[in-house]
Amino acid sequence: MPEPRFLVVRLSSLGDIVHTFPAVAGLRESFPASEIIWLTHPRWKVLVECSSLASQVWTTETRSLAALRATIRRVRESEFHAAIDYQGLWKSATLPFFGGVKRRVGFSSSTVREFGVPILYTDRVHCAATHIADQNGELSVRAGARKGVANYMLRIPSQAEAVSGSPLPAPGFDGYIVLSPGGGWRSKCWPAERFGALCRMIRNSLDIRCVVNYGPGEEQLAGRVRDASGDAAPLLYNGDLRSLMILLRNARCIVGGDTGPLHLAIALGAPVVALFGPTDPARNGPYRITDQQDGSTTHPVEEIAARDIVLRAPHAITTHRRSDQTDPAMLAIQVEEVLDAVHRRIGAPE
DSSP states (O other), rough: OOOOOOEEEEOOOOOHHTHHHHHHHHHHOOOOOEEEEEEEEEGGHHHHHTTOOOOOOOOOOOTHHHHHHHHHHHHHOOSEEEEESSSSSSHHHHHHTTTTOOOEEETTTTOOSSSSSGOSSSSSOOOSSSSSHHHHHOOOTTTSSSOOOOOOOOOOOTTOOOOOOSOOOOOOOSSEEEOOOOOSSSGGGOHHHHHHHHHHHHHHHHOOEEEEEEEETTTHHHHHHHTTTTGGGGGEOOHHHHHHHHHHHHEEEEESSSHHHHHHHHTTTTOOOEEEEEOOHHHHHHHOOOOOOSOOEEOOOHHHHSSSEEEOOHHHHHHOOOOOOOOOOHHOOOOOHHHHHHHHHHHHHO
């Protein structure tokens, strides 16, 4: 009997793809000889390739009708045992549906964000898990994996492979801390002025310089952090994905909200201090897999807490409603509280 072929659909974004890796690793561990084709956006092809979980990485541009037609035609010309849609949106669910994949695994209506999407699946999974990485794992199990999640390792690009828009910290720039103030939702972001104050206090109390990582369109945000940092002289950094991986992996600590760079840092094994407000860390927080003696994997809350520090106001209200205003729960997190967490995280044993 031939090995099954799987189409994995997770188009974006950075943090969500990182939270999909454990589930695809569970699929790969169960089917080591199978072909797994991962369909994603061109921007994230390098990231998926660094996981070494997919046999091939296909890309498509969802805003291009021609690209979508070509992708659907390519799927139709292939023979897949099953498609697994880890994204749960119309744009992801339609690709295997119109591509003619007979078995299509996805989330039930209780989990997806867009109404009606599950009608395109043949297998609708009612998730029992809380964390999104484990929910993704439940899709893998429905597709035939023996366990939902498994360990994986991201291949760190060499310095020569990195092509950066700004230089990585120089050899003399030792022991830096990365601050990641940006994010897709303004409501999830801690104020730039507080990041600047944190940068100044880190320099004064620990004699460590900070690197402010920012993405496309966040130049003004990074400038506000620098202006608020006084004479702490942070390095403003805007590199490509390969360079960002090197930057995060070599940092002493990363401080950021519920955003892609923070989750990428966790996947790379770097220590983090995570700032949460409107999103629930139980669902979207730091996720690390711990190997057990019986061969199983788990990620107990107490073990995560011993490594990564998550700060969230007790009165925070969980919502996925996007807003241009900083959530009150983020404003409740004080600079001194974050500084203390950085001290503790740096001093914690690895």
